[in-house]
Amino acid sequence: MKKERQVAFRAALEAGALIRERVGQISSIDYKSAFNMVTDVDKASEEIILKILQNEFPGDDFVAEEGGGNVNGSSRRWLIDPVDGTTNFAHGYPFFCVSIGLEENGEMVLGVIYEPVRDEMFYAIKGNGAFLNDQKIQVSKVDTLTNSLLVTGFPPDTVTSAFDNMAQFNRFTNLSQGVRRDGSAALDLAYIACGRLDGYWEKKLAPWDVAAGSLIVEEAGGKVSDFTGAPLSVEEGIIIASNGLIHDEIIKVLAELKEKVRSS
Numbered sequence: 001m002k003k004e005r006q007v008a009f010r011a012a013l014e015a016g017a018l019i020r021e022r023v024g025q026i027s028s029i030d031y032k033s034a035f036n037m038v039t040d041v042d043k044a045s046e047e048i049i050l051k052i053l054q055n056e057f058p059g060d061d062f063v064a065e066e067g068g069g070n071v072n073g074s075s076r077r078w079l080i081d082p083v084d085g086t087t088n089f090a091h092g093y094p095f096f097c098v099s100i101g102l103e104e105n106g107e108m109v110l111g112v113i114y115e116p117v118r119d120e121m122f123y124a125i126k127g128n129g130a131f132l133n134d135q136k137i138q139v140s141k142v143d144t145l146t147n148s149l150l151v152t153g154f155p156p157d158t159v160t161s162a163f164d165n166m167a168q169f170n171r172f173t174n175l176s177q178g179v180r181r182d183g184s185a186a187l188d189l190a191y192i193a194c195g196r197l198d199g200y201w202e203k204k205l206a207p208w209d210v211a212a213g214s215l216i217v218e219e220a221g222g223k224v225s226d227f228t229g230a231p232l233s234v235e236e237g238i239i240i241a242s243n244g245l246i247h248d249e250i251i252k253v254l255a256e257l258k259e260k261v262r263s264s
């Protein structure tokens, strides 16, 4: 996995340099739907990453958000988000990253998340711990929801989506120190891993949003699951990630709210 890590670093750093250079200098924005934007930088970043990875690992599968990948049925699959936090990036709000995950036989084995503004490289290799710029990282030790700082996200099609996260957002805001909505799922996970945040929940995510970050959280000693506590499926994209200590409390609150909606 050493070579994979080095190549993923090279791809993330090169794409990150472009992203950093282009903050506030986007040449085109397209809209996948009314609120779901994609810039020329998303596409250029994806091209850089794919070129580097595909050149080194031509037999692997590649799934990338902007559609540039190729899938041949390999046991190894790279999951790539060339800019996670595009809305932030397009507005010059400095919270976005590159996310590159490698899955082998359905299991995440490598996760690399690069945040170009602060020059922070988060990564993990299965079984080897999690790191931020080569320093080992660990999740926080906050052990109650009351003392925790949480984060969540809303799908780009929130207005039309059947999933309304507002009730959950309200409830957790009343039960914790606060709930952030930072706009980059991958970076939210990286922040859980290094203890800047304690708990995270979100629904309607894509595999490339959670692939790298879920491994980094687990390798930092945290816990990742779906809303019921069952193992995360990157395809389903329903996630709770936490320091482990407040995980059950988050599951309980989400279950209570679901029950309330059902019986109302």
Ligand code: IPD
Pocket (backbone or CB within 6 Å): 081, 083, 084, 085, 086, 087, 153, 154, 155, 156, 182, 183, 184, 185, 186, 204, 205, 209
């Ligand atoms: C989005 C971000 C955001 C999450 C959205 C994602 P993008 O990814 O991760 O935090 O709430 O659901 O779509 O579009 O910026 O790559």
Ligand code: CA
Pocket (backbone or CB within 6 Å): 081, 083, 084, 085, 185, 208, 209
């Ligand atoms: Ca994303």
Ligand code: CA
Pocket (backbone or CB within 6 Å): 042, 065, 081, 082, 083, 084, 085, 086
């Ligand atoms: Ca993206």
